[in-house]
Amino acid sequence: MKLIQLEPGQSGVVFQCEKNELPLKLMEMGCIDGEIITFLKRAPLGSPYYYKIGDSHIALSKDLAKLIDVKPLNNGKEKN
């Protein structure tokens, strides 16, 4: 499952970051295998997307969120 498919409030664990050839900056920001990412919300105008990666709050563009593979952890559906 791709990061962009997470529901608001849902978390996932990053995997295959090397295989997906993520931009270096994304990996430096903590987007590496085993790290937990939570989808917080979309921007009011549709993009970018707002995530919690590890301990940091980071906004990503749609095309970057489409690159990242995650294993979903919970169902999300938290009130947003």
Place this chain on the structure above:
Amino acid sequence: MERKKIKLALVGNPNTGKTSLFNKLTGLHKKIGNYPGITVNRISGFFKLENGNEVELIDLPGTYSLHPNSKDEEVVLKELVSNHEKIDGILVVADVNNLKRNMILLTEIMDLGYPVMLVINMCDEMKKKGISIDIDKLEKLLNIPVVLISAKKAKADGAKKGKGKIYHLKKRIPEIFQSKPQQFFKNYNLTHLNLDFIKDKFSEKELYKKWLFFTEQNKFNKNILALNPLLSELPFDKKSIKKLLQKEVIKRYQDINRILQQTYMVDKSRATGFTERIDRILLHRFWGLFIFAVIMFTVFQSIFSLASIPMDWIDTQFTILNSYLKSVLPSGQITGLLTDGILSGIAGVLIFVPQIVILFFFIALLEEMGYMSRIVFLMDKIMQPFGLSGKSVVPLLSGTACAVPAIMGARTIENSKERLITILTTPFMTCSARLPVYTIIIALIIPDIKLFGIINLQGLTLFFLYFLGFAMALISAFLLSKIIKSNYKRFFILEMPEYKLPIPKNIYITVVDKLKAFVFGAGKIIVAFSIILWFLATHGPKEFHHPEKYMKNFTQTQKDITAYKLEHSYLGMMGKTIEPVIRPLGYDWKIGIGLLTSFAAREVFVSTLSTIYSVGDQDNDQLLKDKMANEINHFTGKKTFTFAVGISLLLFYAFAMQCFSTLATIKNETKTWKWPIVVFFYMTGIAYISALIAYQILK
């Protein structure tokens, strides 16, 4: 003990309170310079250690790693790898909330071989967040001094009294030269490639410097492959280098995780989710945009209306001083130069002070609290297609008051390409100095009627002119983003820092720095321009000096003499000289003089016309309007201000670059005359062509 000068660099991720720490350590003793060739500030300050050594602290731009994503971050890579500055040691600032990610940069810097100290900031939040750190163990594992500070809470005077965390930090600085930082990179065995061929630049030990020099070779303008022909046989293209760099990040995170597992504990149940809760409102699809609009409206109102109170005051004081000096000093060249040249120039600089103070108060406040990143988050979708940052909204909107503070406000945009485009396009926004010109011309050519019984046609025209300026700013931004080259692909990865209470002193320092930069940078140029303009308007060949001899009409009044003098000054001659150029736009030399005097400030156009048409009383718009309406163009023999000329003038004022204060500010911000010259010809070119087309169609 012998007193030494030590040079330290302050390095850290953005949003770690790096600048707060810099301010706490150095106070106001700072030097703001520029890195050659790029629009990145070089900021350094000084402080003394207990042992008498003096430290020069260089505040390098914030960056997440030594692999740059912008020109600003490139400065950090280049300074630390080449070390032209001869830096003796580095203070790495980290945010206690994001220690893991911050340590990527830390381990990279340790690998460079510099003496290093890790400064963990925001330790005041540890208790609240349930974070505990085993500092002793961390020091042992990294083999560098580690200090906890709170730049927010630390009092500068605590350092003087010999206690407090800043004092503790300063006291431990000598220790960094005694410890040898733990090395990480050498164990990674990323490549079998022997990098020794770069050895003429670096010593045997500087493996990581060689590695950075190799992997970031285009930043150093070096083609390593050309340096060593043997390499071309190896698969060392961009892609394989990128793979190695990814491996490096993963290995670093493994090391960091191993270190932090032994030293860093978080009690997750204590997590407050404070920032996330506020973001739920401030980034809400309706309330978020609404609050943003309210904030922007407040900023706009403040620089538009609130600033006008002190601006009027400054204006009045200088007028009083000017006439006082004229009354006590003997009339003559020197007095003229002093009052209408120099004094007007200084007034022309100081008049911007209220707007700059107010705008930067808001910008610094929003930046300090962490809201600026939210502006990018909210606005990026709209601005990004035009090559602008979400943050460009602030300068563009401020530009509707005045381009000078607005252009300075572009400083908050991290990406230097987006910053440059914002600086270059902001002057298109309809500033308040254009309003008096618009008002009088609209009153002259647009009938005061209502469309469909409700929409005032004059008001609609004014609205359309605002829209034109904004549209041209966006179109130009789009074109510039295609033309201006950048080595960097635009990835949208934006950190959303935690919300914080602002530190008043940081806001104060930002405002003072901006004011200084303006008054002593752009201010000098503005005064110089003002003196030149004064000279041109008050000097001329022989007819100028004895108007009574040359004027045929013997019933001349003082007003007529003033008009005559302006016509025969050098400026008047210039107005006449450019007449052939502006005739296709429908203008005569009188309007030409108005265009030239507009360089002081666009609204001067109105008072210049008053002078030329001998209206005298400059505040009497009605009188001027009647005079303009009846004015005959000496060339065509018809009325000067026809509908076609009016539209042509409106378009010209909407687009032309006629403000030397703006040009001086662009020069000051970009540190080169290239960009103000480009802006001048680009904007004036567009103005000329659109005014030409409009006039030729409508006449």
